[in-house]
Amino acid sequence: MKAIVQHRYGSTETLALKEIDWPVPGPGQVLVRVRAAGIGPDVTHLMTGKPYLVRLMGFGLRRPKVAVRGRDVAGVVEAVGPGVSRLAPGEEVFGTCEGSLAEYAVADEGVLTRKPANLSFDQAAAVPISGGTALQGLHGVHKGQRVLVIGAGGGVGTFAVQIAASRGAHVTGVCGPAKLDMVRDLGAERVIDYTTEDITAAGHHDLVLDAAGCRTLRHLRRALRPKGTLVIVGGENGGNWLGGVDRTLRAALWSPFVGHQLRGLISKERAEDFDVLRELIEDGAVTPVLDRTFPLERAAEAIDHVHGGHTTGKVVVSV
Numbered sequence: 001m002k003a004i005v006q007h008r009y010g011s012t013e014t015l016a017l018k019e020i021d022w023p024v025p026g027p028g029q030v031l032v033r034v035r036a037a038g039i040g041p042d043v044t045h046l047m048t049g050k051p052y053l054v055r056l057m058g059f060g061l062r063r064p065k066v067a068v069r070g071r072d073v074a075g076v077v078e079a080v081g082p083g084v085s086r087l088a089p090g091e092e093v094f095g096t097c098e099g100s101l102a103e104y105a106v107a108d109e110g111v112l113t114r115k116p117a118n119l120s121f122d123q124a125a126a127v128p129i130s131g132g133t134a135l136q137g138l139h140g141v142h143k144g145q146r147v148l149v150i151g152a153g154g155g156v157g158t159f160a161v162q163i164a165a166s167r168g169a170h171v172t173g174v175c176g177p178a179k180l181d182m183v184r185d186l187g188a189e190r191v192i193d194y195t196t197e198d199i200t201a202a203g204h205h206d207l208v209l210d211a212a213g214c215r216t217l218r219h220l221r222r223a224l225r226p227k228g229t230l231v232i233v234g235g236e237n238g239g240n241w242l243g244g245v246d247r248t249l250r251a252a253l254w255s256p257f258v259g260h261q262l263r264g265l266i267s268k269e270r271a272e273d274f275d276v277l278r279e280l281i282e283d284g285a286v287t288p289v290l291d292r293t294f295p296l297e298r299a300a301e302a303i304d305h306v307h308g309g310h311t312t313g314k315v316v317v318s319v
């Protein structure tokens, strides 16, 4: 099969389109005929091995443990390994796997589920990591609350705005000038152009979800109501070693001593969340926003495009 393969950490120059053997599903695993792969900052982290923390998290100290890049996937079940009961060959699925930038990929049954009937494979591949992260970051948000989404026009942010609005929250979205109308259309009642206004311009919020990562905890807390919650999703401007996780650690240390709850999010990939997202999507409450779609042979361009940090929604590679 064709796959985007990498044997050492580095830039997109270390990627090559190669013919390799099909992966074989083990117990509890599913072989997926990949139709589309979603690209987010996670692909760059696993490609560069930076922040170095990712290497310590089990992805390979000196070189990537898995040679094929890509995690978000949408496709068709080709075969199932021993013990798989929830999915069967021929079913259209979406979720996460090891190596979605390939014609076939293997995934654990617990991170795949039925694809939303009203989405194309390209749209479905945009959902799992970003949608799951937004869902977990907004845990507990309910009708009438005020929610501020920073990075509202990006992969996580476009889902967060829609999910919070679908729960009846009053959403403020922070983004650059080119995305203001789009973020409003997604359900934000108020938008803040971060090039001309501060994040505090819309007053205080019950929950601030930060997917931009470039503001201090002190600054972010100024946009919170007393007893409000700050959820730190991430950002690409941390150092080479911790990549901003130090901010998350500081939040955890500080949280017990301030009136606000400061939560660092490390999202989990799980089929239960993808099921919740499918329901929201099939109900019409959430629609993935696609920036651009690239063919497999141009996957490197797709990754570089995302690395620029200003995509609108998600970038997808069609396989």
Ligand SMILES: NC(=O)c1ccc[n+]([C@@H]2O[C@H](COP(=O)([O-])OP(=O)(O)OC[C@H]3O[C@@H](n4cnc5c(N)ncnc54)[C@H](OP(=O)(O)O)[C@@H]3O)[C@@H](O)[C@H]2O)c1
Residues within 6 Å of the ligand: 040, 041, 042, 129, 130, 133, 150, 151, 152, 153, 154, 155, 156, 157, 174, 175, 176, 177, 179, 194, 211, 212, 213, 214, 232, 233, 234, 235, 236, 265, 266, 267, 268, 306, 309, 310, 311, 312, 313
């Ligand atoms: N904690 C977790 O488990 C988890 C899960 C997924 C992702 N992440 C991390 O979360 C971050 C966001 O992910 P993503 O997929 O949403 O990335 P993304 O698609 O690149 O979106 C980031 C957004 O930030 C916006 N932005 C840039 N500078 C900004 C500023 N000064 N103020 C406000 N917004 C600004 C950009 O929009 P403009 O073009 O409008 O500037 C862009 O849309 C990444 O660092 C990613 O690694 C963490």
